[in-house]
Amino acid sequence: EAGVAQSPRYKIIEKRQSVAFWCNPISGHATLYWYQQILGQGPKLLIQFQNNGVVDDSQLPKDRFSAERLKGVDSTLKIQPAKLEDSAVYLCASSLEPGMNTEAFFGQGTRLTVV
């Protein structure tokens, strides 16, 4: 089966610019996660969707980050305006209903460099 697709793979932008990342989860997966992984650290959950509703966005910097999951399928994560400290790998993951307790599948990630 096809995995979690993310694009772009790499992005370099200047601070104060905006950027968007796209994620296409595995077909039929109701749960979608966005993570931020700074070099040398574990992934940090930014937002979790259940279908097209937000379950958890407690660690999303809402003054500059936004995410949506239209129709409960694809998702986009946006940063506007970007700061130097946003340089990181942004990972998208998906899984079936959490109650089924199956594994989450991760994409390759988008490496963002803010200069």
Next chain:
Amino acid sequence: DAKTTQPNSMESNEEEPVHLPCNHSTISGTDYIHWYRQLPSQGPEYVIHGLTSNVNNRMASLAIAEDRKSSTLILHRATLRDAAVYYCILRDFLAGGTSYGKLTFGQGTILTVHP
């Protein structure tokens, strides 16, 4: 969120067994124990999960203490391809819980495998 504690790093020789420990003394009755690993420049990948009983799959074995306050991931014969960061995660499977389905990563254990 329930927390896990893992050693920062461990080393092993190729073709020897590896035991990766994890402490989770505040685990709740609705938490499953999940293990993921992250190879260099890739997104995390699922390894194994369990609730109370020991579990085996093609990748590894999971030994869970009787009181569930600790667990051990066992790689029976380490290979160079097993060199990765290993994450022990508690995942709540109770619908309606505030951390339902959430995957919270810690720092993980960096496993180095020597030829």
